[in-house]
Amino acid sequence: MKHVEVVLGTQESVNASRLTMPCAASYACMRYSLPDYYTSATNKGINSISSLISTELKQEEVAKLSSSGYICIVPSIIKGFVPFSSRSLYPKTSIYSKPHYLRSIYFDVDRIVSYFEPYIGESFSLMTIQSLLSQIKSFLDKLLDKHPIYKNITLEIMDYGEEYLKLSSSFELYGEIESVRSSFEYVPTNEVVITWQ
Structure with missing residues (x-):
């Protein structure tokens, strides 16, 4: 709201x-x-x-x-x-007032989610998690190398179990104090759910 x-x-x-x-x-x-x-x-x-x-x-x-x-x-x-008086939707200094940054981040988050797709419907195992994380980290390393706006990208495991895996990513941008965070929840029998923080 x-x-x-x-x-x-x-x-x-x-x-x-x-x-x-x-x-x-x-x-x-x-x-x-x-x-x-x-x-x-x-x-x-x-x-x-x-x-x-x-x-x-x-x-x-x-x-x-x-x-x-x-x-x-x-x-x-x-x-x-x-x-008479109308506030702006975002402060000028907020990263959310810069749609070109957000567009790039949303696009790359969708690319990260695409790594989950081959595993939907497969049985869940530690090897599946390791393979998935290895692929995503490799992609992020390539993405970060010489990217014009990304200073750093971190990926963390927030929670996991036999039926799910929840990851969090954080995009730090050059010249910005704020970072953009998102999380992914993967359930093998379902789809990947993205939430923005």
Whole structure:
């Protein structure tokens, strides 16, 4: 629920079968047309809103609602209607605001998962685990060699048993303090489940 934004306001509907509609859809269209996730939508014009149907909020009410995390749509002389205060989805300094990093990591995590696929449906043994880990570590060593953004990649066994194997990976990036962690849970009779931490 980290990125839920509650938008207050009702506008005239562009759909003839409805008289009014919430401002949330118009806000969302404007929000996701911004160039990146850390750009604030505060005071950005929402072109698809031509008038508000609800009672105009007082400045104190807008300030109180905004400080509680609500996004209030208010009139602007120059821009029409704007969000009074809108937080960015990620801080600019967060690694999650850099989709090119995440895209590369997600792609490589999928490549790691592909090493599990030949073993799905096979009996589970210590030799299976050793073979799997050997293949994945070999792949990670090759991946890390001369990779432009990966500083280090670690792989750990979090837990294992006769029926499952759970691994954790961590991607450290050049010039970044944060690292991206994921875990894989392998059950031989099922599929590989990826979770992001």
